[in-house]
Amino acid sequence: MALRVVGLMSGTSHDGIDAAVVDLEAHGDTLYVTVLGHLSEAYPPDLRAAIARTLPPAPATALDWCRLDTGIGQAFAAVARRAVEELGGGRADLVVSHGQTLFHWVEGGAVRGTLQVGQPAWVAEATGLPVVSDLRSRDVAAGGQGAPLVALFDVLWLRGRPGRPVALNLGGIANITAGVEGTFPVAYDTGPANALLDAAVVHLSAGTEAFDADGARAARGRVDEALLAELLADPYYARPAPKSTGKEWFNAAYLERVWRGHAHLGGDDVLATLSALTARTVADEARRHGATEVVASGGGVRNPTLWRDLARELGDVGLTRASDRGLADQAKEAVAFAVLGWLTWAGHPASLPSATGARGPRLLGSITPGDGPLRLPGSPGSGTAPTRLVLAGA
Structure with a gap:
């Protein structure tokens, strides 16, 4: 049975949020991906200005970070709700939220930490759906770069x-x-x-x-x-x-x-x-x-x-x-993160150690429950991890 997933992404241009609604279904080692639609929504001008004021090398206070975590979380929540209603026919099973990168801490070529803000609780509250978020940190903790995860x-x-x-x-x-x-x-x-x-x-x-x-x-x-x-x-x-x-x-x-x-x-x-x-x-x-x-x-x-x-x-x-x-240019990263979140939900590693330099493949992200109790699909790693992906209609 297909899982309907909303992927949310905002990149380093910090101009807005891309959303894609995707039906994902695995058969054997093949993951079939049907993109139901995608949309982009610009950040409100005051929020985009606040992000720009906080990005390095600008100084920022704990209050600045807290306001951005809330404001970006609320913006992601609004886009997620709109995507479910307009693209998903009012139905989805899971949201995957990348958040907004504010800092990627690199010293001597090694990544010491990475910060994506946009509190996922706002997304869960707005949609009632479980949310996979903070997908980069586990790879960093395993010695990886945490990027590019779309690999x-x-x-x-x-x-x-x-x-x-x-x-x-x-x-x-x-x-x-x-x-x-x-x-x-x-x-x-x-x-x-x-x-x-x-x-x-x-x-x-x-x-x-x-x-x-x-x-x-x-x-x-x-x-x-x-x-x-x-x-x-x-x-x-x-x-x-x-x-x-x-x-x-x-x-x-x-x-x-x-x-x-x-x-x-x-x-x-x-x-x-x-x-x-x-x-x-x-x-x-x-x-x-x-x-x-x-x-x-x-x-x-x-x-x-x-x-x-x-x-x-x-x-x-x-x-x-x-x-x-067969994949809209602006939708690609939102679709990619929907797939990464699906892998986490299904219990499969979603990182690629040869790309990030991590010690090994890792399950990525944290899960915020929706309105109901979490019901993961079977035991961790159940089923076959996909080795290829097919885009419907491509």
């Missing part, structure tokens, strides 16, 4: 495709999953995608704009090779995988420090150079793994300039969208 979804989804497909997500940070055809797939953050581009636009517009709409400003600019070389010299790019990063490193203050040495450049030239940076760093890593195809998703696929730059850097490596493979 297991990518492997189940792309395994069996011809050649060497590489999955790419272009959010605030770019990450790839490679080696899906082998025994030990890898996944890691390649560097910034939209994070520095958005920070530059906020600076240039004095906060009146949040992103470069349609990549128009970057398209008008010219890549400055000196600035690009300085950006590429950041030690993160040379660090071996597994590795992960976020806005605690690639943020407005980082951009300001670099930009200060190139003050003669116009804003459009800086944006063109930042777009080239993402394209170069992603393409370098895709080629490192012998990619024959890159399947991209996330907000960055809607930026024509970034897409053009990436296609040029990849050369004869095919560049396609997740939507070309």
Whole structure:
């Protein structure tokens, strides 16, 4: 019998919440996924501003954290309830809530902790459903990076495709999953995608704009090779995988420090150079793994300039969208977390140690009960853990 799951996701761009309602049913080693629908809802302006004020390197108080945990939890709750009613026909069995990442604590290449806020009790109270949340922390506790967790979804989804497909997500940070055809797939953050581009636009517009709409400003600019070389010299790019990063490193203050040495450049030239940076760093890593195809998703696929730059850097490596493979670009991560939560609910590990560097596979997340008592589906690990995933209609 299919389990109807609501997946909720907000990425490092912290612009809003993506939701997907998915029917999941396992037969043998195959997990069949039917996406009933997806929606996106922007954060209320005051909440998004509060998130921006709290992100590093800004100082924050315990009151700030508490207000955000509550406010984001309530926002996730409202989106979950809307998704159940509008996409799930008024019915669902489980909610999986990623929450909003506010800090990813990395020292010396090792992740010491990770913080996603958005109190799941609000989601459980609003929907009456059990909620799987805080999916990254267990992998971190096992010595892993806690990211990118979507690697297991990518492997189940792309395994069996011809050649060497590489999955790419272009959010605030770019990450790839490679080696899906082998025994030990890898996944890691390649560097910034939209994070520095958005920070530059906020600076240039004095906060009146949040992103470069349609990549128009970057398209008008010219890549400055000196600035690009300085950006590429950041030690993160040379660090071996597994590795992960976020806005605690690639943020407005980082951009300001670099930009200060190139003050003669116009804003459009800086944006063109930042777009080239993402394209170069992603393409370098895709080629490192012998990619024959890159399947991209996330907000960055809607930026024509970034897409053009990436296609040029990849050369004869095919560049396609997740939507070309039957999965809406903006829905992919919400669907992926619905699958990860289903695995937890079914008693199966949902982490991929070869990607995160953890000591072994782990059951992920914490479960907040809904209105009724928890009734997990049998003993832990019952049934067969899926080794492949099939999207209905794809």
